[in-house]
Amino acid sequence: MKRASVLALFAALVSAGLAQTTSPLDKEADALLGRIRDAFQAGDREAYVASFSPEIRDREWEMASSFLSLWKMTGVKFHKASRVLEDQEGLTLYLQVLYENPTAAMLETWQLGLGRAASGLVIASKKVAGNITTLYKLDMPAGRVEKVRRVAVRHEDIDFEFNDAWVFYDNVSELETGLIVLGSGRMRFAPSSAVERHQLSLRYKAEVFEDRVESAYLRFSPSFFDSRVKIEPAASPSPAALPEAELKRAQALFRKYYASSFTVENSLTGGLLSFLPQGDQAAFEFKTAGHGELAYIYSPFSDEEVHFLQRKPNEIVSLYSPERAGGPEKRMFVSFSQKSDILRYEIDLDFEPNRTYLSGRAKVEASSQVGPLDSLQFSFNAGLEIVRIYDQEGRELFYTQDRERQLLYVYFLRPVEKGQTAAVEVFYRGPLEPPVQTTDVLPGQYSETISLILPKYESYLYSQSALWYPAPSEDEFFQARVRLIFPPGYVCVANGELVEEGTIEAGRRVLSLEKVGNPFRVFATRIPVKYLSFMVGKFDKNYGGNGPQRPPLQVFVSEDIRLQRKSILDEVRAILGAYEGWFGPYPFEKLAVFQRFWPTSGGHSPASFVVLNEIPKNTELGTSVVNPDSPVDLSRFREYPVAHEIAHQWWGQAVTGSSYRDQWLSEGLAQFAAAEYLRLKFGERTFGNILRKFVQWTEKKSVFGPVTLGTRISLLDFEAYQAVVYNKACVVLYMLRDLIGPEAFFRGLRRFFETQAFKFVRTSAFVRTMEEASGRDLGPFFREWFDSHLLPEVQVRHEVEKNGDAFTLRVKVHQPKTAFVFPLVVSWQEGRKTVRQTLDVDARTKDFIFEASARPAKFKANPDKFVPGLFFN
């Protein structure tokens, strides 16, 4: 199928439903496949090979035999990925083939060359693409149930032990991949990481998690079962009959947990199929006596292998790489993002605000990075319906979905060779409310009263958390061209620059007649982005960019705000100017700023636009109360939210953290940028008050975890997350500036931006760049300030000696507990003169000597309170 006809098909799908026509040739092909299916089902090899041309019958006999005898498959289903294609090569047909029996399914892709024989069509050639995938129709409880004396499961930092328990095995014979255990048990989880033990003690008041367990649902690989699961049979063969209630409990546990791990929904059978965990891969779901339902998941294929989760609500308790004796072990695995590189998107999207409904076509181009690439993995909203997926030849592709993790897997008909590119086209639709943003945000207050009058503020923001298009499931930067169709009267902005706009006309590429007259806008990126976003809303006309200034600026204001505020255009220009000097050139094509009233204050900053949400102060529902005590509330300064959000264009969008642990690269640096802008605008005194506020919040909340625990801190205490990842990181950056000097500091920042833009970056890269800029080992500085929840405890003693006419001031700085590195300001009076010195504290104990002309008096350490911690004079 050619591109044009795919588009035509899309039109048909969206507006009038799928109309299929079947050619006589396709009817013949269907008959051929029917004969093959019936012969396979009957186990009739003779009849099976009769549908193949004589030259390949021996080989097909062998293949059919292995599926029938070796794999014990009892049936086969075909799904035509394309119609029969006719060209000079002859007749070609692509098929997805699903072999199945009651417990398993095997998937293959066939490329068939068809020929003619007296009996009708026959298969003249058959190529099988990719590796065969085996999936299981897992079920528990199945036939085998035992009452046992003891079940013990031991894995990385976790132990289970059940006594006198019922054990239910899975239905897959000769293969153990699942167990349900009911009985009286105990479990113990003792993380090898000190940070994780501290997190456990915050949550559960103990560094080791122990509890009684009444049930466990276990999934693992057969090798895991052999080496890590020990089952001791009952002393005498169990005479006890399985109580009906226990059977019911086991059935209920299976229904509850089956979908949550190692399963996918597929487009061929529609049902859930399970794949086999590999190596140490495992997932345990268990119910404890005192802490409800929990889960332990071990993923050798992710960065941090151990996941310890609380269910209801789903929350990460621990996530880390276990510390192993003999140092870090190099783990060899290739993740999806390393296998493929997503290059660009072409998206056509129709958006209907009145029912928040999306109809989309996303064409994704990807290249194969390491070897033959069988499939692509995307993050995609499980609430949206996938209508069809095609390859670039217009052949329909098989896909599976993991709804719990909102993942979509698309399988190529032929593997893509290393270095080659391929494209898939996903057609999808469905209602989708704009969700709350969770990244690159400035979280704010929420007003219940304002949410009641929300419909008045008509605007719709779809960004990363919406998963409104099949997005890369792992970290990638890519290019995109997005065409959006929306009703008249709305403003529409997406990432990149506006390259085309117009109105849908009848007779052109029309989606349906009712769209005629609707405006469309096409946005294209020149600069890569990490996710796609768009805003459609009723905004006042743009207070726009006059003159040839770079970047092009637009400010969009919801009508209600316009009545209360003057445009912030001048402020935006001033902020951009300051940031370009400090960090380097503005990284994107344009900057559009939206100011809107919203029930939640704060903002969001996707690439090339910024959304500022404000709770209206006066409404017909009364005055809304804003809590001025939030760690990130600087509501006195209306410049603050806009300065913070614009900073995300550099920090968060262009330079972005590679995991939740590097979140401070976005929030800490944005907070720093905003504080620095307020310093520039209002001077040192105002700045001092702001920084002291950040220090106070750091001291109040630091115990909840280190900066490099990132977003996870928010799970225990949302204010602590802001206080640590936003404020403490900002305070640490100011200490770094004072330690290495502003010149080296800003040179380092610019260098970091220049070398790391459009990459996913780890904190270690920041440390390295700052070390290069300053010529100083900053390992000890960052280790204590970023990787620990502790703050310094410092004794500062001073002595004065008279030396003839002069005086000697001796200062001794001692840290009895931990050796933090920091710049310590000390001040004293010499007569009427105030002397200030910055001490470079880089050891547990350090002595400093100063000469003074008059007797030093009123000695103070940390007088500005810019260093968090406890200071004893």
Ligand SMILES: [Zn+2]
């Ligand atoms: Zn932010």
